[in-house]
Amino acid sequence: MTAGETSPVLEIRDLTKSFGPVSVLKGVTFSLGPGVILGLAGENGAGKSTLAKCISSQYRPDSGTIRVNGSCFTVPQEFTLIPTLRVYENIFLGRELSRYGFLKKKAMILRAQALLNKVGCTVPPRKMVSDLNVAEKQKIEIAKAFLDRSKLLILDEPTTVLNRMETETLFQILREFREQGGSVIYISHKLEEVRTICDRIVVLRDGVLVADEASGDLSAEEIARRMVGRNLTRIFPPKRPADPGTDEVLRCENVSSGREVLDVSFSLKKGEILGLAGLAGAGRTELAETICGFRRRSGGRIVLNGTAITRPTPDRMLRAGLSYLPEDRQRTAILPDFTLADNLTLSSLSRYTSWGFIREKRCREAAARYMERFRIRAASPDERLGNLSGGNQQKTVIARGLDSSPSVFIFDEPTRGVDVGARGEIYEFIHALAESGVSCLFISSDLEEIIGCCARVLVMREGRIRGELSGDDVNEERIMFLATGVK
Ligand SMILES: Nc1ncnc2c1ncn2[C@@H]1O[C@H](COP(=O)(O)OP(=O)(O)OP(=O)(O)O)[C@@H](O)[C@H]1O
Ligand SMILES: [Mg+2]
Incomplete structure (x- = not known):
């Protein structure tokens, strides 16, 4: 193996982060090599989004180190698109193409169209973001990630708004990204999906890393058990049949x-x-x-x-x-x-x-x-x-x-x-x-x-x-x- 293959894309050592008296991440350590899709699971409030924001430098850790080799792009859990701008303007926001001080509008629209095709999105680049539904907005966010050829892509609950076919499209995109040596951190509550798309799975419980294993070694039940620290049985109360006589x-x-x-x-x-x-x-x-x-x-x-x-x-x-x-x-x-x-x-x-x-x-x-x-x-x-x-x-x-x-x-x-x-x-x-x-x-x-x-x-x-x-x-x-x- 050459040195290039072994050097990690991401290395995190003993990371801690608190907000006031609330300590959210407690000594998280792991590293991520190139060409790996890593699943990140944990209960609501376990610290997943906080970890993602530390990696992408939105938050400063209290202690510990994070080393990112190359550039990193995060598609956040809550959308950040600006509704009063058009799709292509959102994609190029802060990174507009220009020449001699003039915006190269046509070039941006063409580039945006290519990126949209790549993520299987049929929305025209000139459409206003306020006219899009949530699934379409999500795709625009992902298209943005592909603009600057990141080595590490973090997706915070990307499929909560996607249907099955759209999810399959996304997985195809991620697999291609991995083929080219890119690495992904994939945050989701859909545990079966995490097992399907991820090579490795990391579980956070109350800000502590409690599992780091190959995804084939963890069943969905096992992931859930690690997340909450106890056995979970699923979970539907008995159905209430509609009584035809009622009001x-x-x-x-x-x-x-x-x-x-x-x-x-x-x-x-x-x-x-x-x-x-x-x-x-x-x-x-x-x-x-x-x-x-x-x-x-x-x-x-x-x-x-x-x-x-x-x-x-x-x-x-x-x-x-x-x-x-x-x-x-x-x-x-x-x-x-x-x-x-x-x-x-x-x-x-x-x-x-x-x-x-x-x-x-x-x-x-x-x-x-x-x-x-x-x-x-x-x-x-x-x-x-x-x-x-x-x-x-x-x-x-x-x-x-x-x-x-x-x-x-x-x-x-x-x-x-x-x-x-x-x-x-x-x-x-x-x-x-x-x-x-x-x-x-x-x-x-x-x-x-x-x-x-x-x-x-x-x-x-x-x-x-x-x-x-x-x-x-x-x-x-x-x-x-x-x-x-x-x-
Ligand atoms: N800016 C902030 N100020 C204060 N507390 C915060 C801030 N950001 C996050 N927290 C707290 O940190 C904890 C972890 O939040 P985080 O968003 O990382 O959880 P999560 O694992 O992503 O959960 P979910 O699955 O619900 O998205 C929560 O208790 C939250 O209230
Ligand atoms: Mg979150």
Whole structure:
């Protein structure tokens, strides 16, 4: 072996990092050779993103050393694209091509097009980023990584928003990158995926490196066990079959919105968990947004608790008893610069106000209760929300949806970015909600969880509901058939 082959791309020795009194990374040591895809697993708040940010010099470690051989690019967990700029402008942001002080716009557009092709993205380079969905934004982030021929690529939960085919495309790209000697750190909660794509797996628990092994030597169960330090059994509470006799709480009649939602009719019963399956782009999120009043309805009727809602606005729907957990929580659901307590109580502020003053103490007490119930990991209710780990932000948004005591709760990808243990807690929690009489519409791209949680499932494709399944028909084969239209 020559020296070039053995010299590592990344060497980390005894790395520690704290935020104030909270110590997040505790003596992490490992190294990474060229042409290796390394999986990084760990519970929400274990320190994965913090480690990624230390490697890419966004954070300064308190002690220890990091040596990166060559350049490194990180695709972060939360998107950093600027919505008011075009796709190509985002890709070249801070690295614009110019000559004699003039921007070489045409050259940038052509380069951007080539990069987009490389990551299998069909969005035109001139499109505004604000018009993209989350899966498309993710691809733009990855395209950026390929611009400066990095030797080390860090992907922080890249596939949470990608469907199966898009994930396969990404894996193909990563394998090509590895062929050319590039190395990847791949952070994900999808443990089967980690085993598929990674050569080696490192597990963090509470900031301590507790496993570093070849991926063939670790089963998904074993990874999960190392992550939480105990055995986990998976994990779906018994299904709640819809009782045909029970009351209808929400009804859609021939609801349409633009070309995304077409002639959708269904009804949701009291205390039911109704699944809504389909591939990315099938119109599920758009349907949810139409029901919740975020998107204009172009036809049809929506009846909530016996009353037809003529002009839904998000505010009106919330007051009528509808809570919504949006898919793109970064854009629509959180105020990162406000405290955890503020974020938890902001949709039902009236309950925390008297004589026009916000009762701070009452807010903080309520926040503390939710933190305990959902095991939201944060130093205190006064912690800035943006400082929480991605999964803990997600739990916060769910807890807030509850704070307004809804009769219908629409969940759009509720376990996105949530670790295996907490995922079980969220399922249990949704079941408990249904048990207490709340009707849940459960949108998910994760077939396993749709099948595990829902006794009745609607499947969408190209804006329309293509079928309804119940009982034993709720299985992978039937859902995929309706979702894709091919056997
Ligand atoms: N800028 C910051 N200020 C204060 N605390 C922080 C900051 N960044 C992270 N933390 C804390 O560090 C801990 C680890 O967070 P990190 O984001 O690294 O977790 P993670 O493993 O990526 O989790 P997830 O799977 O939820 O994304 C968390 O408890 C978080 O609250
Ligand atoms: Mg993270």
